[in-house]
Amino acid sequence: MIAPLMPTYNRADLAFVRGEGVWLYTADGRRFLDFGAGIATSSLGHNHPHLVAAISAQAGRVMHVSNLYRVPEAERLAARLVAASFADSVFFCNSGAEANEGMVKMIRKTMAETGQPERFRIICFEGAFHGRTLAMLAATGNAKYLAGFGPCVQGFDHVPFNDIEAVRRAIGPETAGIIVEPIQGEGGIRPARLEFLRMLREICDEHGLVLGMDEIQSGMGRTGKLFAHEWAGIAPDVMSLAKGIAGGFPMGAILAREWVAKHMTAGTHGTTFGGNPLACAAANAVLDVVLASGFLAGVERIGDHLWEALSAVVADFPEIFEELRGAGLMLGLKCRIPQAEVQQALLNAGLLAVNAGENVVRFVPPLIVSAAECDQAVAMIRAAARHLTPASSAAA
Ligand SMILES: *Cc1c(COP(=O)(O)O)cnc(C)c1O
Secondary structure, three states: OOOOOOOOOOOOOOOEEEEEEOEEEEOOOOEEEEOOHHHHOOOOOEOOHHHHHHHHHHHHHOOOOOOOOOOHHHHHHHHHHHHOOOOOEEEEEOOHHHHHHHHHHHHHHHHHHOOOOOOOEEEEEOOOOOOOOHHHHHHHOOHHHHOOOOOOOOOEEEEOOOOHHHHHHHOOOOEEEEEEOOEEOOOOOEEOOHHHHHHHHHHHHHHOOEEEEEOOOOOOOOOOOOOHHHHHOOOOOEEEEOHHHHEOEOOEEEEEOHHHHOOOOOOOOOOOOOOOHHHHHHHHHHHHHHOOOOHHHHHHHHHHHHHHHHHHHHHHOOOOEEEEEEEOOEEEEEEOOOHHHHHHHHHHHOEEOEEEOOOEEEEOOOOOOOHHHHHHHHHHHHHHHHHHOOHHHHHO
């Protein structure tokens, strides 16, 4: 008989009843170091006093009013995101897939409103992940996710990641824009080369295309910059955010430059929940922390520390781990043995991580993680690796 909770996930048999900082606790008192952060989402960790206070206070004032009225919390949040980014205007929604859908609509609308309605196609990349709605399945382009869900939504062309010549070849008279993750998350923590991102910017300028970035996972401080594209010294025209934006409260956002945003006039797009007072209070509280002086530099410093320690793990356990990749606190270990075995060993050692494509184990801890907590995690990874090391190679 089917479970009342629809069985669309392979869940670990663990239920957490409480969290504190980087730690999660089960009802029977076991604790785990959370280097998954609910898939790079609990950016301030668990039970963060400032975030909890902001949500509690807002819930006691007003939670939801709809977008029929002004929402001062949303106006403030949008102004802060505009001030901290390339963007001139922001649309709030409720999830990553929804943000990407809106981003695609904005790209298409920009072309339609500038006399180029035939340009609607978007270049995406192999290994991408953009979400699970019908159009985002098409943008993701993963045959496994598409199977059984009917005709694929039209308008997405896939080319190899980090291959600028393939991008040039894919541009045609119907191309409207490009959507890229600066670091592919679900695809296996695969960073775009910075030069590749700069070339995408150049190509979009050259051809009048809209450059879209999916920073749902890489954004909001995850890599030690507020947005990962800052490492390349360029900016997109439109960008999607979600995951860490409200520290675990469901929220998405689309940030756009004026030449794109100005076509989204009243009635062109909408949502009931998006940008409601409660979600915006949560996101404003996250911004209070992330934009505080020195916070992002701290993320970068802790990320470097974790990188060093994990590099040593790869060097010491070459039969388990092939490679370390990523940036800041968005790191992945590519495994030589099935990553599920590695993850089970990590779990046994008390560490939560997340799987990713290309047989990668992903480490995306809360941004408030300390160097000492990273050292604890690395000790657990070493303990797991020793356990996994085949006896034959240990004897050699
Ligand atoms: C998680 C993710 C999405 C989808 O977000 P949902 O909130 O699950 O819809 C899209 N793009 C990237 C890069 C993501 O990491």
